[in-house]
Amino acid sequence: MSEHSASDPAPLLGPLDDLHRGLEATFAEFGGWSMPVSYSGTVAEHTAVRETVGLFDVSHLGKASVTGPGAAEFVNRTLTNDLGRIAAGKAQYTLCANDSGGVVDDLIAYLVSDDDVFLVPNAANTAAVVAALAAVAPDGIEVRDRHRDFGVLAVQGPRSSQVLNALDLPTDMEYMAFADAEIELDGVARPIRVCRTGYTGEHGYELVPQWDDTAAVFTAVLAQVSAAGGLPAGLGARDTLRTEMGYPLHGHELSATISPLQARSGWAVGWSKPEFFGRAALLAEKQAGPVRRLRGLRALGRGVPRADCVVRVADQTVGFCTSGTFSPSLKQGIALALIDTAAEVSDGDTVVVDVRGRDLPCEVVAPPFVTPSTD
Template sequence: MSPASEPLALLHSPLHASHVALGATMAPFGGWEMPIQYQGGGVIAEHTAVREAVGIFDVSHLGKATVTGPGAAAFVNATLSADLRKIGPGQAQYTLCCTGTGGVTDDLIAYLVSDDEVFLVPNAANTAKVVAALQGVAPEDVEVLDRHREYGVIAVQGPQSAAVLSAVGLPTELGYMSWQDATYEGLPVRVCRTGYTGERGYELLPAWDVARPLWDALLVAAAPLGGRAAGLGARDTLRTEMGYPLHGQDLSTEITPVQARAGWAVGWKKDAFFGRDALIAEKTAGPTRTLRGLVALDRGIPRAHQQVKGPDGRALGEITSGTHSPTLGKGIALALIDTAAGIQDGDELIVDVRGRPLRVQVQAPPFVESHVR
């Protein structure tokens, strides 16, 4: 194999050695080697810890980028989908970086620092694409930098999350989607009250060099509260119970926010953002397919790419995300369904699970109660 054809080495988070010491099952994710689950627990135990106590996640694979310079916030507002004018400094916003045809290059969180600075947290594999899209249209005095390897990201999620942060001296009295800069061992940590689980929680952005001691301290504080380290397996079951989209499955360059029912993340009254004309046209005409929630009525687990059919056997769409819900004890899924079929909540459909019919009921997410606020 020539050097040009050799696979790229997986990146490691600043917490990699800790994961190995905890006996984590590691796997590739967005170009990084990340923990899927930990020895002595497993996905269900880690999922349950988040719902009932607290879970500590390493999500350092998430991207980090800065947009700085005169009018940086106005520039971001003219490119990304959500209306950044609706929040103030010290607040964060879920937003989308769309393509010219209305697809989604990535979904991300924008932290508003000031009129002249915005901090962005995209998904791992798409960071370079988001940075390139912004750099391609940025004014000369606005700088867009990829700072992926300068910060770790640790998510502390669950009803005991505030107690864990207090134990390590970090701020907790934050409104939903608000953030505050703090320090740990003299190095900066940005603390935001947000997350991807449906529970009250925080995402911490520590300087790369302080991420491991902070992680270790968080685990020590979480243990007596019934908390534990949690991997990306539990993160996926938790987010699916909430109906939160995963880019590359429920949102993509081929799946628009109109189709994915993410129009709430679009500032429709703005004069400009990537993909604006295409999205307005689709919204006006109505999407040909719509993301719907499904709950299994029989034993079985729906999985991505399985076909969804009507009671008459007619193909109606495809599963985008599917899993076993540890909270409900049954299969759940998100699926893109033909809008013309007129499917409503409560309707019964069929998922083709490797040739076996699985009865499912259409249900709007979240599938379990959210406590995020």
């Protein structure tokens, strides 16, 4: 999240801005959008997702479509993961790489059919992803930015199925699958895509309604979330939840200069594919071995490591934190950090994080920090 200065353009407003203000949310700018950070407090919202259910508005996420004869094959020649591994009705985590092997964005690709792929990139990177694909799209393939055509809501937590069942929405699907359905709003059936995806590590769903239907869908879902003992949740809880899972956030664990191999996201690269953006650079890095690698850090004392904090071993700088937060689940500070491979740091070792001039000992661990329940 970033501070907004008078010289910057005003942040964009999502379809639920008035509803969030009615719920007395606190706001911050994220990816160019004004987004709710919390309603009742980050710890309470985090706990609701882990123990009951939480509802997030993530309509700031990008949406794009790639359509036309052979659209899926075209996407497979550009993005890193192998779209051929999944069937229609399934989704896949993938990356849009640059020529040097860095990451333009990480995104979810929904395979609707061989001729229709729906993409959900990050808010600030949608235009860059669309431009990269459009620049090489052959005749007959249309790449469209559909950011304001759809909203996105995330229903996450152990009682998420209960919430959707109460609204007669489908829940019986595998992780990373989706179904197109309808939801009744004021007596009228409206189209909605229900996806068994999320960014929290909990069993959950992401709902993709039409932009103009998003407020009515949010209101209907929130009523069921409240009935199930859950809460609306903001980006503060979303960040603590994803950090506990070790999930990367673009601009922190992935970037134009941080490759999938460095971020331990090499599993999202179809190494045997003959073609995708950044292939040559990534194959070269794989052969040579990355010069740094993402690791988890768990504070051994009081203190919270934060992004950009220096990591040291025996007074030698060996890396820096990419994300850091207080873990509500563990009741201690945790971080993700890029550590030089030459330092030969292993899980179980102790490193020191410089937190505002104070040394904070941390144990090196392999994320996730908590046990996921997404399956």
